[in-house]
Amino acid sequence: MKNRAVVALFVAALLSLPALAQQQPAASTSQDQSSQTVTSSGSSATGKAPLQYESRQGFWGKVNPFARKKYVQRQTQPIRDRVNELDELTAANTKMIKDVDSRAQQGIQMASNKASEADQHAVDAGNKATTAQETATKANTRLTTVEGVVSNIDQYKSTNQTEIRFRPGQSVLSQNAKTALDQMAEPLKGQHGYIVEVQGFSSGKGQEAIGTSRKMADAVVRYLVENHEIPVYRIYVLGMGNAPVQTTTAEAGQKPKRMSGGRVEVSLMKNDLEQLATSSTAPAPAQ
Secondary structure, X not given: OHHHHHHHHHHHHHHHHHHHHHHHHHHHHHHHHHHHHHHHHOOOOOOOOOOOOOOOOHHHHHHOOOOOHHHHHHHHHHHHHHHHHHHHHHHHHHHHHHHXXXXXXXXXXXXXXXXXXXHHHHHHHHHHHHHHHHHHHHHHHHHHHHHHHHHOOOOOEEEEEEEEEEOOOOOOOOHHHHHHHHHHHHHHOOOOOEEEEEEEEOOOOHHHHHHHHHHHHXXXXXXXXXXXXXXXXXXXXXXXXXXXOOOOOOOOOOOOOOOOOEEEEEEEEEXXXXXXXXXXXXXXXXX
16 A cells, blocks of 8 residues: 555656646746836836736645636636727727827818818909909099089080071071071080080171160070070060171181171070080999
């Protein structure tokens, strides 16, 4: 019996020697690697302490040189947990990077939109400035025109002249005289800045000739007022009697002639006020 016990102890000692030899280098290597990792980095990527090798395996772990299934699972479970934690951390970092990139792209797009809007505002401001400059130029031109018209408001120019003939001793308008007056007065409807000068001339002498010439001029004025509604304040009447007729340039140097019979000279005279009224009512150019 004693021999059998000694043999069993000897066999057990022989079997335990390889396991002890395999465990001691692995433990020392694991401890060296963990110490180097802690020394170099100070902490892991997850912020947790490095994994520690389980040195205590019990009696059968030291005796049996082969790795058991439960032992392998117990040793690899922390590694799997740490790998899962790293995967979750990587996924969180990826999501965070995508969020930052999305916000950066949104910021760039907003800045681009603001820059485009600012450019559009600048273009609109330039167009408005150009329009204001054009308006100011037109106003200045208009003011210059108005100043010229006001300065020449009493300067009338003869634009049309008609001569009406009367038979001796009569002051009745003939049909030809009415037609001539119609042609001259018809375009005056709605116009401004004009006056009608009516001068009567008659043969004879003294006050009698002046009175006759005034009657013929009054007949012309009456026809213009009643038939063409020309305001009386725009008509200037003058009885010239037997005053000599003004000579033209070709007849200069000759004696003035005295006309026989009666006649009335009707002159249409205008100033620049009509031109100003026409330009003010003209439609503005489309922009």
